[in-house]
Amino acid sequence: MFFHIVLERNMQLHPRYFGRNLRDNLVSKLMKDVEGTCSGRHGFVVAITGIENIGKGLIRDGTGFVTFPVKYQCVVFRPFKGEILEAVVTMVNKMGFFAEAGPVQIFVSNHLIPDDMEFQSGDMPNYTTSDGSVKIQKDSEVRLKIIGTRVDATEIFCIGTIKDDFLGVINDPATA
């Protein structure tokens, strides 16, 4: 799920950036530092949408770096248990398949794949129904439900299922 929230961060800026576009430098550094990171608390920071305010800088003794407390608005993405996501399959193996929904990795074990789909090994390992009408392979798009998340301080990992109504392949690259 996406959220638009305000976060705060202490930015350390090298003295060489001091000048009339100090502010711009600060913001671009913030973006470089923050976007794409993941915090267990807020989820993945997808994008910074604005700066709320920049506090007074504090010169660090010894280094000459200046610390600015920056408040910024950003879009974060955090997966939740029970959430339905659309994801792209990245890897298929005997144990199930991995998929990605943006920055989030999701594993779907073979127990959570419908019983009528069987694993086919080979050049392009995939899960296929007996009549071959539905195939899950690398780059397939699937809709899945998150049934478990592991949230660490810096990473989030999910397991999902496609064994439910309206879940499964939504767009097959082979047929498309």
Added chain:
Amino acid sequence: MSVEPFNRLVKLAARAFYDDITTKGDNQPKTGRSDNRGIAVVVLDALTRRQWVREEDLAKDLKLHSKQLRRTLRFFEEEKLVTRDHRKETAKGAKIYSAAVAATAEGQRTAKEGEEKIKLHTHSYCCLDYAQIYDVVRYRLHRLRKKLKDELENKNTVQEYICPNCGRRYNALDALRLVSPDDEYFHCENCNGELVAESDKLAAQEGGDGDDNARRRRREKLKDMLQKMEVQLKPLMDQLNRVKDLPVPEFGSLQAWEARASAAGRPVNGDSSSNDPFKSSQGLGYGRTPMTFIGETKVEVAFSGVEGKEEDVKSETASSDRKVLPPWMIKQGMNLTKEQRGEVKQESKMDGISSAEFSDDKKSNDDVDNKSLQDEYVKAYYAALLKKQQELEEAAKKQELLHAPNSNGVSESLSNRQVGMKSKREEDEGEDDVEWEEAPTGGSTGESYKVNDLNFEAEASGEEEDDIDWEDG
């Protein structure tokens, strides 16, 4: 629209799902006395025999405390089995409902006449919602089955993996770390052994922990439960299938039902009770109907004899200038009309006059000795004749007033009247029954006319009060 299969469905569902529902809070001790399990079934069964029903009536029928019933019904409302309707209404509004009930001709309820209170009471009505019940029961079964199956198939559970070599356990959340680039299996971080999924291992009966046994037992239990459910709920499911293609009995909202029921009941019912449904069918506005004239007039008639006095005295005094002609007739349009009508009127009046004259004569006689004789009369006789006498008196008075218009207004006429009363009584007793008998009959045309008219006037005045009542209603 056969309700029977649906009723059977309700009964089955009640017994299957609401058998041991107690409406008491969990914190209260369930002593034998306060244990009200089974009430739910009783209430549902009772509702299958009714359509819309007022909750107080239902409580009365079931010999339940209304609070208890309401609690049960609220529960069912939450369960979506029952639709309820609350509205503020007077006793009259309640009567409309009663009429509607009577019109359904179930014969199990008697339309009770609520006491005529002007106060508004909130009445609650309830009714089974068959369409919704069908859906609710189906959904419930679906959920039951799905839940058991999910449990059974370990659906939505985090898959566990175990290393057969070192016994280390992993779960699916570790998958990212376990996947190996070379083959399509997960490998143990420790010994690089191939991991097996927990359920497979269970099938292989490896390392029989107590934990595993427990899990297997649980599986067995679940399977058993699922089977039992299928067997025990079979009748319910059969009934659901049977009902599937039948049109669902629909009672509609309370108002709609009432209107329909009473409309349907009208032709069926006899003339005696037809009055009420008629009223109700017309008056969905609850008590604001002008139709009630019929009923009301009767009441007015009853005390017209008493009330009429003041009224006619006034009217008399007002119109006394006009002389001779009966004022109540002439007031409106008659004034300007020709003699003919006046004559006709007078003819009809003549009777009244004649009777009045009799009474006049009597009066003159009686004035002398009435007081002494008065005491002798039997009280019972008084009671019986009082009204007629009064009517007669009024007639007489009128005549008197007409004859002697200058006699001063109210006080005089009152005194006259009393005198007249006495005299008449005396007369009845003593002298001639015939005259007495005749007087009312002879004067009946004119007099009844009068009386009616008076009523009319009285009504007008009395109705104002009544109108107020109605407004409140």
